[in-house]
Amino acid sequence: WDETHFGKMGSYYINRTFFFDVHPPLGKMLIGLAGYLSGYDGTFPFQKPGDRYEEHNYLGMRGFCAFLGSCLVPFAYLTVLELSKSLPAALLTAFILIFDTGCITLSQYILLDPILMFFLMGAVLSMVKCNSCSDRPFSVSWWFWLTLTGVNLAGAIGVKFVGLFVVLLVGLNTVYDLWDLLGNLSLSLVMFGKHFLARVLCLIVLPLALYTAMFAVHFTILNKSGPGDGFFSSAFQSQLIGNNLHNVSIPE
Numbered sequence: 001w002d003e004t005h006f007g008k009m010g011s012y013y014i015n016r017t018f019f020f021d022v023h024p025p026l027g028k029m030l031i032g033l034a035g036y037l038s039g040y041d042g043t044f045p046f047q048k049p050g051d052r053y054e055e056h057n058y059l060g061m062r063g064f065c066a067f068l069g070s071c072l073v074p075f076a077y078l079t080v081l082e083l084s085k086s087l088p089a090a091l092l093t094a095f096i097l098i099f100d101t102g103c104i105t106l107s108q109y110i111l112l113d114p115i116l117m118f119f120l121m122g123a124v125l126s127m128v129k130c131n132s133c134s135d136r137p138f139s140v141s142w143w144f145w146l147t148l149t150g151v152n153l154a155g156a157i158g159v160k161f162v163g164l165f166v167v168l169l170v171g172l173n174t175v176y177d178l179w180d181l182l183g184n185l186s187l188s189l190v191m192f193g194k195h196f197l198a199r200v201l202c203l204i205v206l207p208l209a210l211y212t213a214m215f216a217v218h219f220t221i222l223n224k225s226g227p228g229d230g231f232f233s234s235a236f237q238s239q240l241i242g243n244n245l246h247n248v249s250i251p252e
Contacts, residue, residue: 001049002109002111002112003049003109003110003111004046004047004048004049004051005046006027006028006031006110006111006112007031007044007046007058007061007110008045008046009021009028009031009032010028010031010032010034010035010040010042010061010110011032011035011040011042011043011044011046012028012032012042012222012226013028013029013031013032013033013036013042013221013222014032014035014036014040014041014042015042015224016221016222016223016224017222017224017225017226017227018222018223018224018225018226018227018228018229018240019222019226019227019228020227020228020231020232021228023112023159023160023161024157024158024159024160024161024211024214024215025158025214025215025217025218026115026155026158026159026214027112027115027116027158027159027160028112029214029217029218029221030064030115031061031064031065031110031115034060034061034063034064034065035057035058035060035061037060038057038059038060038061038063038064039057039060040056040057040058040060040061041056041057043056044056044058058110061110062108062109062110065107065108065109065110065111065114065115066107066108066114068107068114068115068117068118069103069104069106069107069108069114069117069118070107071118071121071122072097072103072107072114072117072118072121073094073097073098074094075118075121075122075124075125076093076094076097076121077090077091077093077094078090078125078129079093079121079124079125079128080093082125082128082129082132083128112159112160115159116156116159116160116162116163118155119152119153119155119156119158119159119163119166120152120156120163120166122148122152122155123149123152123153123155123156123166123169123170124166124169126145126146126148126149126152127145127149127169127170127173129145130142130145130146130149131173131177133145134177137195138194138198143198143202146198146199146202146203147202147206149170149202149203150202150203150204150206150207150210151206151207151210152166153166153167153170153203153207154206154207154208154210154211154214155210157207157211158210158211158214167207170203171203174199174203177199178192178195178196178199181195223239223240223241224240224241224242225237225240225241225242225243225246226240229243
């Protein structure tokens with residue numbers, strides 16, 4: 001059922017047809033992009049679950065989701081290896097995910113779940129890697145992992161709002177880290193201020209900017225009238241090509 005739902009939204013992006021959905025746009029935009037790049041023309045109706053795709057090229061969209069789902073295995077391996085420094089523990093974690101039926105099932109269809117999990121686990125891995133660089137703050141690797149954490153946070157929230165839970169996790173880790181630095185008497189207040197500003201920039205400003213940019217792209221692409229028109233104001237509808245109110249002069 002969900003593949004029918006999100007595959008249709010991928011088609012909307014390819015056809016530039018405006019629609020409304022409860023989830024933020026990133027996941028559906030990526031599905032649409034994967035379909036577009038793999039030769040899918042956005043003409044499959046996605047009317048009901050189980051309809052055959054026939055000659056429609058759906059493999060790019062499924063393959064994209066499967067690829068992101070397969071990335072969970074190395075992400076889990078690297079995260080556990082970094083936390084435990086134990087190769088057997090990391091290998092066990094990877095094998096558990098490789099043979100997990102739920103993970104395999106979620107990753108083989110056109111769904112938001114593998115995209116969401118990719119960004120969730122990417123954020124956790126980036127956070128753990130950044131923590132491991134705490135002995136060399138403001139180095140290239142430290143900045144890289146801190147910035148990548150912010151990018152993954154934006155990605156997680158941009159796919160589904162449940163991504164806020166990983167924001168909470170990273171937030172608690174950051175508060176603990178800053179509290180630890182504040183208690184370090186050998187660290188000057190100026191240096192602490194630099195640490196604080198770096199985290200504000202990478203973990204708050206950057207994710208918010210990227211999240212806003214997703215909606216800017218979303219509204220730029222979807223410029224034709226579609227099933228989501230009625231959820232928005234008349235002034236907004238007047239900007240959609242094909243809408244009855246298109247380019248009509250509307251008093252404030």
